[in-house]
Amino acid sequence: MKALSGLYLVTPGASIPLATLAGQVATAIDAGARLVQYRDKTASPVERHRRVEALLACCRRAGVPLIVNDDVELAAAVGADGVHLGRDDRDPSWARARLGRGALIGVSCYADLARARAAAQAGADYLAFGSFFASPTKPGAARAAPALLGEARTLRRPLVAIGGITPENGASLIAAGADMLAVVTGVFAAPDVAAATRAYTRLFPTEESR
Numbered sequence: 001m002k003a004l005s006g007l008y009l010v011t012p013g014a015s016i017p018l019a020t021l022a023g024q025v026a027t028a029i030d031a032g033a034r035l036v037q038y039r040d041k042t043a044s045p046v047e048r049h050r051r052v053e054a055l056l057a058c059c060r061r062a063g064v065p066l067i068v069n070d071d072v073e074l075a076a077a078v079g080a081d082g083v084h085l086g087r088d089d090r091d092p093s094w095a096r097a098r099l100g101r102g103a104l105i106g107v108s109c110y111a112d113l114a115r116a117r118a119a120a121q122a123g124a125d126y127l128a129f130g131s132f133f134a135s136p137t138k139p140g141a142a143r144a145a146p147a148l149l150g151e152a153r154t155l156r157r158p159l160v161a162i163g164g165i166t167p168e169n170g171a172s173l174i175a176a177g178a179d180m181l182a183v184v185t186g187v188f189a190a191p192d193v194a195a196a197t198r199a200y201t202r203l204f205p206t207e208e209s210r
């Protein structure tokens with residue numbers, strides 16, 4: 001698997017027709033997105049299965065990993081590349097046992113370094129922090145300060161920043177230590193998904209400039 005860095009797409013809820021969503025995901029991948037998370041809190045189990053299968057096909061064509069939010073069994077059922085787990089979800093070691101060594105397992109750490117340390121010890125492949133800014137998708141999310149990313153670098157795992165991230169405020173999080181920016185609204189609500197994606201991907205140092 002390629003290094004975890006760059007733009008991380010997190011899908012919006014199920015109110016979007018699947019064809020539109022899949023088209024947006026394909027466009028954003030073409031424009032440089034590096035990882036996709038299927039996050040859907042409202043669709044029925046059958047519909048979630050249908051949606052994640054379609055998105056997985058689209059990601060596989062492009063060689064970009066797709067992981068499932070919350071639902072380890074859905075990830076296993078469709079053969080997704082992994083799972084993202086928060087405090088209400090299964091723990092990372094359980095997910096590792098269920099999905100295997102090759103699975104990509106991400107863990108939400110909010111603003112909690114002790115939780116991040118425990119997640120790293122339990123085998124998390126990346127640690128996610130946030131919300132860093134007011135999030136239209138999750139307005140009630142607890143807030144984290146960018147300096148936390150600098151402290152979390154000692155854990156030697158890729159760091160994902162999430163929450164209200166725009167092309168304007170994202171550079172400050174990369175400077176603070178984020179390897180990936182996870183975004184819903186800034187990409188999926190943009191009038192031009194390709195242009196919005198490029199506005200984020202330009203924030204990351206190129207391989208030559210690293």
Ligand SMILES: Cc1ncc(COP(=O)(O)OP(=O)(O)O)c(N)n1
Binds near residue numbers: 039070086087162
């Ligand atoms: C990349 C990334 N970071 C954080 C979250 C939030 O996960 P969680 O706290 O489990 O909340 P829900 O997304 O399940 O509402 C995430 N999904 N992705």
Ligand SMILES: Cc1ncsc1CCOP(=O)(O)O
Binds near residue numbers: 130162163164182186
């Ligand atoms: C799932 C999640 N967890 C913290 S903020 C957030 C949503 C991020 O979405 P947006 O990019 O629209 O703020």
Ligand SMILES: [Mg+2]
Binds near residue numbers: 070084087088089
């Ligand atoms: Mg969750």
